[in-house]
Amino acid sequence: MGLLALQQSHILANGIEWPKPIVSTASSSKVISDLISRVLDGAPTASLFQISINAxxxxxxxxxxxxxNGSAPGSILISASTGVAAAWAFNYYLKYIADSSVYWSGKNIRISNGTLFPIIKPIRIVANDLYRWYGNPCTFSYSAVFWNFSRWEKEIDWMAMNGINLVYATTGMEYIYNKIFLRMGFSQSELDDYFTGPAFLAWFRMGNLQKHAGPLSNSWHQSQxxxxxxxxxRLTDIGIIPVLPAFTGFMPRxxxxxxxxxxxxxxxxxxxxGCNESCLPYLDPTDAFFQxxxxxxxxETITLLNLTSHYYACDLFNEMTPPISDLDYLADINAGIIQVMQTVDPSAIWVMQAWLFLSGFWTVDRVKSYLSKVPIGHLxxxxxxxxxxxxxxRFESFYGHYYIWNMLHDFGGNNFLFGSLVSxxxxxxxxxxxxxxxxxxVGITMEGINQNEIMYExxxxxxWRxxxxxxxxxxxLVGFVIRRYTGDHPVPDSALYAWQLLGNSVYRKNLYGDHxxxxxxxxxxxxQD
Known part of the structure; x- marks a missing residue:
């Protein structure tokens, strides 16, 4: 696996430079051609898409x-700045030229085996922002925990086709923690009492649970x-940046x-x-042993993966309260966390959930202090x-730091109909x-997938809109219905009307839904609530 190297190409007006992955344009073009072939089930028309990637x-x-329109008869030329942008362009073509749709639960491809719809007028789309984010720590337990690579491949294709270029990469990280903690002197039985079962790893990783439904077998560690x-x-071949986990401080009991x-x-x-399965001990980030x-x-993570992505996730106080409310102490906590990242990787960017700030503990002065010792441009x-x-x-755009606007929408992987298209x-x-x-x-931070697909599309x-x-x-909305449901016959007017009723009711300004x-x-x- 090749290293993700530093390329200073994301430059903001104030001079902040974000690391971006370097991927060979030739290999990335091949990866996107393979993606197109998978989506079109190997149809001959897949070869009519010409891919040109130019940063x-x-x-x-x-x-x-x-x-x-491409140089060969009947071909379509996709010119894009990255592999992700090329996959994004392919999806745009499917949706807005071919009235087709690829979604979590299936696809409706309306392209013949021999020809493509021509482009009437060249199309150029410029992204509104630098990043498109995918995922919530819970997504990888509610939805993805038992996926094999075939299922992951499908999801990564979907991510790329929807422009995603930044995503958590937490699968299998317990293997590394097990390895390091054994090296530190813990016994395997102590670690078996620490790791939760597979379906609960999201809350283990956030420090909420230990032991519950565990242990993890050695074969699980190895296979994951x-x-x-x-x-x-696959992520790096396409140009999606994996966000690796950094140490939060949680350790065996x-x-x-x-x-x-x-x-x-x-x-x-x-x-x-109960404290038999929660109440985890965690190292204070101001302590030298944390470093x-x-x-x-x-x-060890970077070495074993042969990967320096420059983007690292760490969420210490997920649905828990810091032990001390002193403002200087709160600032020093994050100084300790970012110091670990920058000791290993001076170009480190910390990706942090702002979910913790919904707690009443986090007043304006506490949040401002908490963020104050992380260098601007590294969070x-x-x-x-x-x-x-x-x-x-609420927090003045996080006091000089940077953020991604996300739609969370789904809690617990529930699948009742709701959403706010207006919001x-x-x-x-x-x-x-x-x-x-x-x-x-812009991103999506659903706790579970395969529900309310209209909202995520x-x-x-x-x-870009x-x-x-x-x-x-x-x-x-009418276009969404046509792309999704048109087959050998047009979508009936009654079905369009039904969807318009949904669009003007449960999907209009319905942020929470009725459970x-x-x-x-x-x-x-x-x-009933």
């Missing part, structure tokens, strides 16, 4: 793609790490007794699991629930107007 097409570091390498190879001179705290009893362990873990916050409870406006079409541009260059992307289009008015929004009894956790005396 110089980018505008101020923002992706660009162009669609035109091999899968991780396959996933990361015996760590305080093994290292009595180190400073530990304990996480809370999380949502009633030692954190640097060793991150170095991107994920404003996780921007469509409903945006944090950027999603207006929200990202509102954030750009408020924060200017400090809003650097629409959300990711905001990375302008806001739509009511008439335009209705037209977009139906059928999707509630079984319990005695259940009542």
């Amino acid at each position: 110089h097409l980018a505008v101020n570091g923002k992706d660009v793609f162009e669609l035109s 790490f091999q899968l991780a390498k396959q996933i990361i190879q 015996t760590a305080p007794s093994r290292f009595p001179s180190a400073k530990f705290h304990y996480s809370s009893d999380w949502v009633g699991f 030692k362990v954190g640097v060793e873990l991150l170095n 991107i916050l994920l404003d996780l629930f921007s469509e409903a409870i945006p944090q950027y406006s 999603v079409t207006n929200g990202p541009q509102g954030a750009r107007n408020f924060s200017h260059d400090h809003m650097v992307g 629409f959300a990711l289009e905001q990375s 302008s806001p739509l008015n009511d008439i335009e929004l209705n037209d977009w 139906p009894i059928m999707l509630s956790r079984p319990r005695v005396n259940i009542e």
Whole structure:
């Protein structure tokens, strides 16, 4: 696997330079051609797409793609700044030239085996922002935990076709932690008492759970790490940046007794699991031992993956309260975390969820202090629930740092019908107007996939669209229905009308939805909320 190397091409007006992956244009073109062939099920028309990748097409570091008729008869030329932009262009062609659709639960391809629809007038799309983000830590438990590479390949294709260029890469990381903690002197039985079962790893990684439904077998560790390498190879081949996990401080329950001179705290009893399965010990980031362990873990991650992505995730206080509220201490916590990253990788960019700031603990002065010692340009916050409870406006665009506007939408992988197309079409541009260059992307942070697919397709289009008015929004919805459902016969007027009813009700300004009894956790005396 080739290293992701530093390329200073994402340059903002204030001189901040973001690392970006370098991928061979020749190999990236081949990867996109292979993607097109997979989506078209190997049809001969796949070879009629000509791929040209040229980084110089980018505008101020923002992706660009162009669609035109190719040099060969019946061919289509995709010119793009990156592999991701080329896949994005292919999806644009499918949707807006061929009235076709590729989505989580299937696809509706309306291209014949022999010919492509020509481009009437060349098309050029410039991304509104630098980044398109995918995922929530919970996505990888609610939806992806038992995927094999074949399923991951399908998801990565979907990501690329929707412009995603930044995503968590956490699969298999327990293999590395197991390896390092054994080296530190922990026994395997101590670690078996630490790791949760596979379906609960999201909350293990965020420090909310330990042990529950565990242990993890050695075969799980081995197979997941091999899968991780396959996933990361494909991501980097396309040009999607993997965000690697950095040390949060959480350790096995015996760590305080093994290292009595180190400073530990304990996480809370999380949502009633009890301290046998939560209340994890975690190293204080201001302690020198945090630096030692954190640097060793991150170095091992980079070495074993042969990958320096420059983007690292770390979320210490997910749904828990810091042990001390002193402002200087809060600032020093993050100084310790970013120090680990920059010791290993001076170009490190910390990707942090802003979800913790929804807690009442996080007053304006505490958030400002908490972020104050992370160098500007080395932190991107994920404003996780921007469509409903945006944090950027509450905290002055995060006091000089940068953030991505995200639609969270789904909690718990639930699948009842709801969403707010109005909030999603207006929200990202509102954030750009408020924060200017400090809003650097649009993303989706659903806890589970395979539900309300209209919302996610629409959300990711905001990375190149302008806001739509009511008439335009209705037209977009009609187009969505036609792309998704047209087969040998046109979509019936009654079906279009039904979808318009949905678009003007449950999908219009319905941020939370009405949780139906059928999707509630079984319990005695259940009542409709």
